[in-house]
Amino acid sequence: MNKFESFQKIAQIENRGPLVSVIIPTFNVEQQVTETLKSVMKAKQFFHNNGVYLECVVIDGNSSDNTRRIIEYFAGLNVVDKFISEPDNGIYDALNKGLKISNGEYVLVLGAGDVLITEKIELILRNLIEYKPDILYGNQVMVKRKRGRLIVKRLFISGKFLKARLKFGWHPPHGSTFIKKHG
Known part of the structure; x- marks a missing residue:
């Protein structure tokens, strides 16, 4: 298969x-x-x-x-x-x-x-x-175009989920986060 x-x-x-x-x-x-x-x-x-x-x-x-x-x-x-x-x-x-x-x-x-x-x-x-x-959730790369080229502005490396990080305002970026709908 x-x-x-x-x-x-x-x-x-x-x-x-x-x-x-x-x-x-x-x-x-x-x-x-x-x-x-x-x-x-x-x-x-x-x-x-x-x-x-x-x-x-x-x-x-x-x-x-x-x-x-x-x-x-x-x-x-x-x-x-x-x-x-x-x-x-x-x-x-x-x-x-x-x-x-x-x-x-x-x-x-x-x-x-x-x-x-x-x-x-x-x-x-x-x-x-x-x-x-x-x-x-996963990694996310933020880029911008400059003279026809893509330049990396910011890189988010997902890493391991730690619930404690939420208390300090951490959250995965929305563009790489799939959330299950309930109800």
Whole structure:
């Protein structure tokens, strides 16, 4: 049995909703959102090829630039599954709306400009299916573009989870944290 058949066997996804809902809050981010949605498209394809459904939910704060048009384009490609564009009370309001309409067993929040690293999708999928953790997080690299080149701004190395660190304000970065939805 190859690794892809084992994913399908482990997941047993017949008549099952999405394993992961990616929630992307947006507002006037036409310069960043395309790259994010392209990375979600690659992740969705990998999940799909392995018999697992990934849902993409975009909540837009009524953008006045081309953000909505770009999202609608990706919705037409079946990358964006749910899309709301209406005035809101900021990013947390948008995230709460996204949580309410998402159906995934796990939630991942991506900001416009965040990208999923294609080479890590297989590892993420395997860990979610095999171990069913409440939280799965990993490394995150923050980069910026300068004259067409990517420059590393900050590197977050996940390390071992220590509950005591939460008391001191530590938290894993949202763009690399999959959280299990309960109830």
